[in-house]
Amino acid sequence: MRFLRNPDPAQQAARMRLRGMIRKEARQIVRDPSSIAIAFVLPILLLLLFGYGISLDAKHVPLGIVIESSSPEAAAFAGSFEQSEYLSPHRFGTIQEAEQALITHEVDGIVWLRNDFEEKLLSGANAPIGVIINGVDANTAHIIEGYVKGAWLSWLQQRAAEQAGELNLPVQLQQRVWFNAELRSQNFLVPGLIAVIMTLIGALLTAMVIAREWERGTMEALLVTPVTAKEILLGKLLPYFVLGIGGLALSVGMAVWLFGVPLHGSLPVLFISSSLFLIASLGMGLTISTVARNQFVAGQIAIIVSFLPAFMLSGFIFDINSMPPAVQVVTYLLPARYYVSILQTVFLAGNVWKVIGLNSLALIVFCAFFLGIARRRMSKRLE
Amino acid sequence: MWNHLKALIVKELLAVLKDKKSRLVLIAPPLIQLMVFGYAATFDMNHIRYAVFNEDHGAASRELLAHFEHSDTFECVAQLDGDAQIAPVIDNKEALLLLRIPSDFSRNLALGQTANLQANVDGRNSNSAMLVLNYVQSMVSSFNTDWMQDHGESPLPAHLVVRSWYNPNLVSRWFIVPGIVGLLTLLVTLLITALSVAREREAGTFDQLLVTPLRPFEILLGKALPAVIIGLLEATASILIIVFWFKIPLLGSLLALYLGLFLFLLSSIGVRLMISSLAVTQQQGLLGAFLFFVPAIILSGFSTPIANMPEILQALTLLNPLRYFIVILRGVFLEGATVSLLWSQYWPMALIGLFCLFTAGTLFRRRMV
Numbered sequence: 236m237r238f239l240r241n242p243d244p245a246q247q248a249a250r251m252r253l254r255g256m257i258r259k260e261a262r263q264i265v266r267d268p269s270s271i272a273i274a275f276v277l278p279i280l281l282l283l284l285f286g287y288g289i290s291l292d293a294k295h296v297p298l299g300i301v302i303e304s305s306s307p308e309a310a311a312f313a314g315s316f317e318q319s320e321y322l323s324p325h326r327f328g329t330i331q332e333a334e335q336a337l338i339t340h341e342v343d344g345i346v347w348l349r350n351d352f353e354e355k356l357l358s359g360a361n362a363p364i365g366v367i368i369n370g371v372d373a374n375t376a377h378i379i380e381g382y383v384k385g386a387w388l389s390w391l392q393q394r395a396a397e398q399a400g401e402l403n404l405p406v407q408l409q410q411r412v413w414f415n416a417e418l419r420s421q422n423f424l425v426p427g428l429i430a431v432i433m434t435l436i437g438a439l440l441t442a443m444v445i446a447r448e449w450e451r452g453t454m455e456a457l458l459v460t461p462v463t464a465k466e467i468l469l470g471k472l473l474p475y476f477v478l479g480i481g482g483l484a485l486s487v488g489m490a491v492w493l494f495g496v497p498l499h500g501s502l503p504v505l506f507i508s509s510s511l512f513l514i515a516s517l518g519m520g521l522t523i524s525t526v527a528r529n530q531f532v533a534g535q536i537a538i539i540v541s542f543l544p545a546f547m548l549s550g551f552i553f554d555i556n557s558m559p560p561a562v563q564v565v566t567y568l569l570p571a572r573y574y575v576s577i578l579q580t581v582f583l584a585g586n587v588w589k590v591i592g593l594n595s596l597a598l599i600v601f602c603a604f605f606l607g608i609a610r611r612r613m614s615k616r617l618e
Numbered sequence: 619m620w621n622h623l624k625a626l627i628v629k630e631l632l633a634v635l636k637d638k639k640s641r642l643v644l645i646a647p648p649l650i651q652l653m654v655f656g657y658a659a660t661f662d663m664n665h666i667r668y669a670v671f672n673e674d675h676g677a678a679s680r681e682l683l684a685h686f687e688h689s690d691t692f693e694c695v696a697q698l699d700g701d702a703q704i705a706p707v708i709d710n711k712e713a714l715l716l717l718r719i720p721s722d723f724s725r726n727l728a729l730g731q732t733a734n735l736q737a738n739v740d741g742r743n744s745n746s747a748m749l750v751l752n753y754v755q756s757m758v759s760s761f762n763t764d765w766m767q768d769h770g771e772s773p774l775p776a777h778l779v780v781r782s783w784y785n786p787n788l789v790s791r792w793f794i795v796p797g798i799v800g801l802l803t804l805l806v807t808l809l810i811t812a813l814s815v816a817r818e819r820e821a822g823t824f825d826q827l828l829v830t831p832l833r834p835f836e837i838l839l840g841k842a843l844p845a846v847i848i849g850l851l852e853a854t855a856s857i858l859i860i861v862f863w864f865k866i867p868l869l870g871s872l873l874a875l876y877l878g879l880f881l882f883l884l885s886s887i888g889v890r891l892m893i894s895s896l897a898v899t900q901q902q903g904l905l906g907a908f909l910f911f912v913p914a915i916i917l918s919g920f921s922t923p924i925a926n927m928p929e930i931l932q933a934l935t936l937l938n939p940l941r942y943f944i945v946i947l948r949g950v951f952l953e954g955a956t957v958s959l960l961w962s963q964y965w966p967m968a969l970i971g972l973f974c975l976f977t978a979g980t981l982f983r984r985r986m987v
């Protein structure tokens with residue numbers, strides 16, 4: 236209690252200096268509106284673009300269908316494609332026409348029933364059905380293949396039912412998808428996007444701020460004041476942290492209300508882990524800023540280390556487990572990797588403590604690392 | 619005019635390359651990123667970690683599981699023996715897939731009835747989940763075919779024979795890696811031009827440029843050409859890496875590729891200079907750079923197909939030079955496309971480039987008045 240009533244004058248002065256730094260930084264933010272734009276306009280714009288623009292759900296895939304000799308069996312088979320909302324069939328007279336359409340990208344695949352389809356089918360000779368897919372986009376090709384298989388299976392079942400029997404497959408697969416039953420790709424992409432966007436915001440907000448002081452010569456002015464290096468860093472960090480958290484809240488709100496992504500975990504968990512990540516990425520920006528010393532290079536480094544690595548290596552879209560081991564090691568160096576894992580789990584699966592705890596621990600290490608480096612680079616300059 | 623331009627280009631190249639840090643930033647990271655991303659960017663699944671909960675102890679279930687064990691695609695990480703163990707294995711991401719075989723599996727099969735195999739998949743990454751299910755489905759199909767053959771049952775009345783063009787083994791790396799050239803070329807030109815006008819303006823040297831006998835158009839070309847030169851060099855290096863390191867076939871004509879590359883450089887630099895000439899501070903320049911760079915990648919069809927987007931966004935992609943260049947890259951690399959097949963991709967880029975350069979030139983001129 237005595238401590239509170241009679242505060243240590245040195246501490247009081249320190250607190251005042253910090254407040255002054257924060258006030259200065261806040262004014263600078265308000266006067267160049269581009270910082271506010273980064274924190275609020277950027278997330279809205281990016282979430283809208285990403286949320287709607289990135290989708291792995293192929294729908295209404297144009298599919299060419301060639302039936303060389305028409306028969307009720309062939310017509311029934313072609314009919315099974317009409318029912319699928321994923322495929323939009325186009326009929327072609329000959330396989331040559333259909334192949335031409337495949338070359339010019341009018342269709343993404345072809346289903347081909349030859350002349351002898353009916354004959355082989357009825358004789359029980361396991362009639363072949365030709366399927367040709369444009370394999371350039373391998374992922375979409377896999378998905379189309381899956382759709383065609385589904386249509387084929389449902390046709391087989393329908394056919395068996397009409398012939399008063401059941402399709403007697405030895406083993407039937409019953410599939411259940413956890414956390415995202417209808418396999419909506421938005422549910423998995425939007426939480427990951429928040430990580431990519433927060434990486435961008437964190438790096439952009441702080442990458443320039445210390446470099447700017449050096450470039451304009453105001454850093455020397457700061458250094459001759461009693462403000463310590465720690466206070467300069469904190470003064471730079473706190474206002475941008477507040478801005479960043481604002482941007483984050485906006486993103487989470489949009490994810491839940493606009494994109495309809497379920498949030499199964501709890502908000503405090505989301506808030507704490509996000510704060511850790513934000514501090515880590517702001518710290519990264521500050522580190523870039525202290526290392527580069529001029530805005531041009533700081534800006535270049537921020538562009539290189541922030542967006543593309545977070546986009547490609549964080550597991551936000553490309554599954555980390557599918558990468559070669561050497562590249563997997565590289566992903567451990569990215570804070571975004573841990574945050575994506577936390578976000579996907581908190582949104583879709585809930586508070587799974589093991590996943591959240593381990594990843595948060597990694598983020599704490601990054602916070603300490605970046606702030607430590609920024610602090611060291613700062614004090615060297617003070618000497 | 620030519621002398622003016624030469625001096626200006628030399629000056630711009632020096633401004634970009636004289637600083638050691640800036641030189642390093644420009645050359646090393648794009649090439650390193652090509653290597654790392656080239657390996658990282660894959661939608662193909664290998665080593666799918668799965669757990670097994672086998673309640674059946676018959677021979678048939680062991681035979682089915684042996685199919686999975688012998689596959690390179692799957693990797694067994696746990697054998698469970700209780701219901702309670704299922705949720706943690708998936709929740710904690712220890713396994714992506716849980717195969718559960720009910721206790722009547724072998725009995726049903728022996729009786730000639732349909733036996734069930736339950737596949738539980740972690741849907742946190744919905745694309746992986748869908749691919750895993752596709753793989754499991756094909757394992758089950760091949761097991762079924764074998765079983766019917768071995769037990770003298772009549773085969774299914776029809777089967778699918780699937781063939782894929784251009785990329786027979788459906789390697790998703792073939793699709794992604796050529797696109798990375800587009801991405802990195804965009805990145806390099808962005809790094810060069812993003813802050814160049816804003817920096818001069820902040821330092822006050824832009825006014826000095828404006829009072830020289832240089833015409834605005836020449837200043838513009840002086841800013842654009844160094845970026846074109848460096849972009850061409852780096853793109854060539856990337857293409858060599860893709861062909862000789864990643865061994866991705868380059869089937870089409872180099873002429874078609876380089877015509878596309880040149881038009882792409884022209885148009886993307888045009889857009890950049892237009893944005894750059896609007897920015898007053900370097901921070902605004904950086905923000906503008908990002909506001910172009912990030913959407914350009916998202917709306918290019920690089921990672922996800924344009925056809926999956928809502929129609930408004932699909933219309934928006936028509937303004938994006940990268941969209942056309944990515945089509946050209948994939949067409950030339952994988953489909954063996956020629957200049958004549960790609961006309962529809964060339965002219966929009968030329969149009970975008972000319973429009974933006976003209977606008978940037980006008981903006982320069984207006985600053986002078």
